[in-house]
Amino acid sequence: MAEVKVKPEVPDPLDVENRIIELCHQFPHGITDQVIQNEMPHTDAQQRAVAINRLLSMGQLDLLRSNAGLLYRVKDSQNTSKMKGSDNQEKLVYQIIEDAGNKGIWSRDIRYKSNLPLTEINKILKNLESKKLIKAVKSVAASKKKVYMLYNLQPDRSVTGGAWYSDQDFESEFVEVLNQQCFKFLQSKVELSMEDIETILNTLIYDGKVEMTIIAAKEGTVGSVDGQMKLYRAVNPIIQPTGLVRTPCGLCPVFDDCHEGGEISPSNCIYMTEWLEF
């Protein structure tokens, strides 16, 4: 009897790549080589390596290091299209900035990590900024330093200084005011209910400084009552102070007694005289 040789199944390289991409989409935080192996037991290490390297070089995968070893993650498609046409140096710089997360990284540190000359770095940074892939944020640590981070990230507190900084300036008065109010409040040991807070917010509404809208909210959402939630925000007035109040008559306490020929008249009005001399 002739021996039947069973040809080992040769997986199609394209299939492997597609399957890896599918897996990455399934696990957006990244997958390890082990995961790929479990999914496709008929592939050997070399075949997997070839597929991964191709995907990496095409810019479809990101390579990350974690405690579990090497992670492969699908690249953000929006940025992928923007990065097309970027050369490898740009991709490297971008990677370095991405790794810095929301704390950002100085251009000097980018130079150390990439070993690229400063002029090259500056050119690349300008390019990436114009493509809106990265942005520069001033750091409160040293006012002349700028850190770079990905465009869509919220800068970390250590960079912006948090609530106590407004544009690099320390808001001492703001802190002072809140300090006093918090102390008063704690001294009085009063417990404020949600209704109490709402009454205070209402006074702000009647001051015209805050507006409220009601939106539908799922039961159980924090702050919702009977399927509704009240949202507040600060608003600007819709007009500048109106014309009338910019004239003396608009603010005059004896307006009713004033008429031409009387003791108080426009001709002898002292408020007008003062106002005209201004």
Place this chain on the structure above:
Amino acid sequence: MTQAEIKLCSLLLQEHFGEIVEKIGTYLVRTGGQPLRAIVSDTGTSLDQVKKALCVLIQHNLGTYQIQKRGFVEYSVQCSRVLCILRYPRYIYTAKTLYGDTGELIVEELLLNGKMPMSAVVTKVADRLTETMEDGKTMDYTEVSNTFVRLADTHFVQRCPGVPDASGPSDSAAPPAPTLVIDEKDMYSVPRLNLIGKGKRRRSCDDDDNGEHKAKKQKQDLESQEPPPDDGIYWQVNLDRFHQHFRDQAIVSAVANRMDQTSSEIVRTMLRMSEVTTSSNAAYTQPLSSNEIFRSLPAGYNIGKQVLDQYLTLLADDPLEFIGKSGDSGGGMYVVNLHKALASLATATLESIVQERFGSRCARIFRLLLRKKHLEQKQVEDFAMIPAKEAKDMLYKMLSENFVSLQSVANLIERRQYETRENKRLLEKSQRVEAILASMQATGAEEVQLQEIEEMITAPERQQLESLKHTVNKIDASENQVDETIFLLASYVDSTVVAAVKKP
């Protein structure tokens, strides 16, 4: 009509047209429609003078007449129209921002003359513009005509009602006064005129082409004997259209203050698209689709369609309710809520007045009352969180105050006239000196001689004149500012009146 309104009408008529027109005009404002005989006897003015005054008032679109059932003619003057005189600078300035110096002068000429044929406007404006140009340059009639046509197309100027073509049998008794009519479709149609020519300078000492100038002058004299090609077709400024523009400006500005520049540009686009399709007292514009709005955005604006849709949704959801969504076709149908916007602007105006006159605590109560409509005194305290005694005082104060815009303008005008009277002697002296200087310059006087004349006005006098100029300018500006307040409040009141009338 309040005393303040009548007082202000009187001041404006007197300032612009003199004592006699003021007397007749104020009388008619106070008493409503009156026949000629009654005007003569009630005002103690001669028939001739009354007729002249009425002519002036009618020419300037301040007065009208109506043939009553029993065949006599009643004359009347609209108080609100007289008050619009206050707004002339604003109309002229708006024309300047939209159509340049040419537009500015066209509107100014029409306002100063009441009614004019287009040919007369074009000639006059071309002459005036030529005066301001470099020597040798002149303004072409065609350019002025083109601007005039644009003003007509956008409805800022309109044709006056005219005498209808004589059609009835000639032996029927002529009516006591002609009934002036205008067909809706003719109101903005510009007659085909072949106005060819250039503006002329007033000075007769043109350096070049003196001969040509003489020839032109002769030709002009000949032409002036023939009736103009558009004889009988008169134009006036369409104040309602300007008011619509001011209203749109206020709405756009409010959106910019409450939201951002882009939102306000979107609203401006929507209002621009609705300019000639929305009647002056409509509650909202015609629905506009998101696609149409996208196509109509100004050229420089580079927002994507999806971003526009997001903005439109935000605008429609905003508590201001300036924009409303009326349907889903075409990417979403949106309207501008004109009446709602006017109400919000009027409310904000009142709140601003209360805030500045009485302080923030009062303003808080005021806003509270506007929202809750009726409250007992105790409730006011609870809501506004103001101690009891203060609340009571403020409530009484506000109840007894009247809002004062109109009287305030009258006061400003009184003061301005007072300041001018006080400095009358000095002003007249200054004018005499100016006239002497002008004539000396024209006859080629020496620099030394001119200086001698200038020194006739001493340094302290010069200072006094400067100070007077500053005073008058400041008061003028203030009149315009208070008029802004009047405009917002009056527009809101007008919109509610129309709404009430419309209800079945």
